[in-house]
Amino acid sequence: MVFTSVVNFVRSRGPDEFWRKRKVFRLAAAFQGRKRNCYSIAIRYVHRALVYATKGRKLKKIDMKNLFETRVQAACEQHNVGYATFREGLVRSDIMLNRKTLADLACWEPYTFKALTDIAQRKAVDDGLLDLKNADSLDSTITRGIITDSVKPK
Amino acid sequence: MSALKRVQQWATFARIWHLYDAAWQNPFDSAQVIKKHLMGLHKPIYHTMSQCGDVVVVINSADIALPGDEWKKRVYFHHTGYPGGASWTLAWELHEKDPTMVLKKAVYNSMDGNIQRRYTMQRLLIFPDSNVPKDILENISNQLRPLRKVPKRLDHYPEKEVKEFPKIIDYPKDYIVK
Structure with missing residues (x-):
């Protein structure tokens, strides 16, 4: 594992909560308001967005x-x-x-x-x-x- | 972009003005044709997000022909928003109030209800008779084919032609013609 900074090195040792949440925040980056900053709200909207994306793959073809x-x-x-x-x-x-x-x-x-x-x-x-x-x-x-x-x- | 390509582009996206004579036409069948030209569905370059629709000028909308007993049975609903504000208007009543309304609503209802619909409707110009302002008339470059033939009324034929029309039998002398 390559660490670009000391901060990331510290975070990599404990439970992976930060990295798990960061994956969700990455997907929520383009949302507006608290949907992109607060995890419990972001995760709901990310779920919804992923459902839309799944449906959209079929709808696009139609x-x-x-x-x-x-x-x-x-x-x-x-x-x-x-x-x-x-x-x-x-x-x-x-x-x-x-x-x-x-x-x-x-x-x-x-x-x-x-x-x-x-x-x-x-x-x-x-x-x-x-x-x-x-x-x-x-x-x-x-x-x-x-x-x-x-x-x-x- | 070369000059030729530029002109080609203009020609492709140029907005054409169509004329449609609604005399004796079914407004609900006509709506499908008018809608197609308003939205640009008749062009191979069609896309929902590109403005490729044309302008349609409809004349003689006062002379439309509704099928069957639709004049008596078709009802237009309106609600003012206040309690007891509902009103139902029969097609013949609406046509008496505004002879362009039945056709306008037919075209409006034939399209999907999205934001674009109101702007598409702005490109539809309906006139109750054939008096079209000159500035509109000079833009028209195409006429849409009417969906059905305009029938000729018996009292519009010359009397001589009616009398000389071949007949199978003569009425008996004591037969009373109503």
């Missing part, structure tokens, strides 16, 4: 998922594709992108995202999921399914 979905939905709407159709079309085209990647593409690479919606729509129309009035506009889009289906012997 929140981010909702945010990504909102963004992708907004981008889908710009290209007149439903969110469910879009995701199903991508899965059927073997394009396994998660929500985060799709949201990033929608935000930063709008042309890439447009291409993805085209592919998803093309696949949805080919598989009979979607009945588009102007499906001719998708004629220039080629999915892997088109090639394999046309090569397959009938």
